[in-house]
Amino acid sequence: MNELAARRRLDPDARRTEILDAALRLYAARPYGEVSTTELAREAGVARALLNHYFGTKRALYLEALRELLTIPEQAAAHLAGQRPEDRAAAAVDWFLDTVTDRRTLWLSVGIGVSGDAEIDAVVEDADETAVDRVLTALHRDPCDEPLRARVRAFFGMVRAASREWLVRGSLDRPAVRKLLITALVTVLEE
Template sequence: MTVRQQIGDDVTAAPRRRRLEPDERREEILVCAMHLFGERPYAAVSTTELAARAGVARGLINHYFGTKRELYLEVVRRMVTIPRFAIEQLPEGPLETRIRAAVDWFLDGVARNSKTWLAATGAIGQDPEVEKILADADELAADRVLEAARLSAAAPELRAMVRSYGGMVKSAAREWLVRQDLTRNQVHLVLSTTLLSLIRDAAPGLREDGKPLP
C-alpha cells in the first residue's frame, strides 16, 4: 500500500469533480472566481487556474460564463448587488429592528468577501463596464432600502437621499476594512442610526413645497 493510499487523496492533488446540477456547478465556479479575483488582480488570474480551483474542465467556464471577462463582471455584479431575498428575510417589527437587520446583512456579506468587495467598489474611473454595474447596483440598492423602510420608491427626492447614503455606506465600510479606524460594531452603529435619522427626520422635509412625500 502506498503512502497516498494510506492517507487518502494528496492535499495537493486536483479536486475531484463532483456531479452537480447545472445551477449548483455554475454557483461553485462563481464562488471560486470570487475568491481568486479577491486574491489577485484580474490580469493575474487565468481561466486555467479558475477551472482548477473549481475542479471543472475549462470548457465549463466558457459554457456557463462565456469568457473570463464575463465571469469577472458577474463576480462584480454579485459583490455589489443587493438581492431581493435580503429584504424578504428581514424580520417583522419596528423600523429600527428592520434597519439593524439590514445593516447586519450587508456587513456580514462584506466581511465574507472583503477583498473582492473592495476591489469591485474601487474600480470607479478604471472600467466603464464595471462602472455601469456599480451604477445599476446603486439604483437597485435605493429600491431595496426604500422597500425595507416601506417607503415609496417613486419619489425622486427619496431616491436621491438613499443614493447619497449609499456613498456613505461604502466609505464607512472602507474605514473598517482598510483604514481600520472604525470597528464593525461602530460602523454598524453609524450606518443604522444615520439611515434611521434620514428616514424619520430628513425624508418628511425633502419636498420644498411642504407637501408630504408619496
C-alpha cells in the same frame, strides 16, 4: 473541488451558479489580476472550456461576480428581522457588514468608489439602483419616491466611505461602522 465533484452532472443553472460561487471565493481572497482561469476552473471543478461556455471570458465572469457581490439578494431584503425601522435598518446593515467581511478583497476592488472602468462602473450603478429598490421595499418605503431614492443613493456613498475608514484606514472598527450606518440609514428614511 475534488475530482468526483467535477464529474457530476448538473443542470446549466446549477453549474453556472457553482462556477460563480467559485469565482466569488477566489476573488474574495485575491485581486482579479492574481486569479487565473486555470484556478477558476479548478476551484469550480470544471474544465476551462466550461468557464468560457457559461461566461465568455474571465473578465465577464469577474463582472458577474461583482454584480453578485454588490446586488442585495431579494430574499435578504425581504426577510429582514424586526418591525421597527431601526431594527430593520440594523438587520440590513448587519447583512452588508457580514457580506463585506466574507468578501473583503472583492469589495475593496470596487466597493469603495468609482473605478474609472466603464464596465465596472455600470455594474456598480445597476447594483445601486437594485439595492435602492430592495432597501426601500424591505423598509416599507415607496421605491418610486425619487427624492427618497436620491437620499438612499447618497447613503450608499457614505457606506463606501465608512467601508474605507474601516477596511483600509482602520480609523473605525466594525461596531463603529455599524452604529454610523444604522443611524444614517434611519435618518435618510425619515420624512
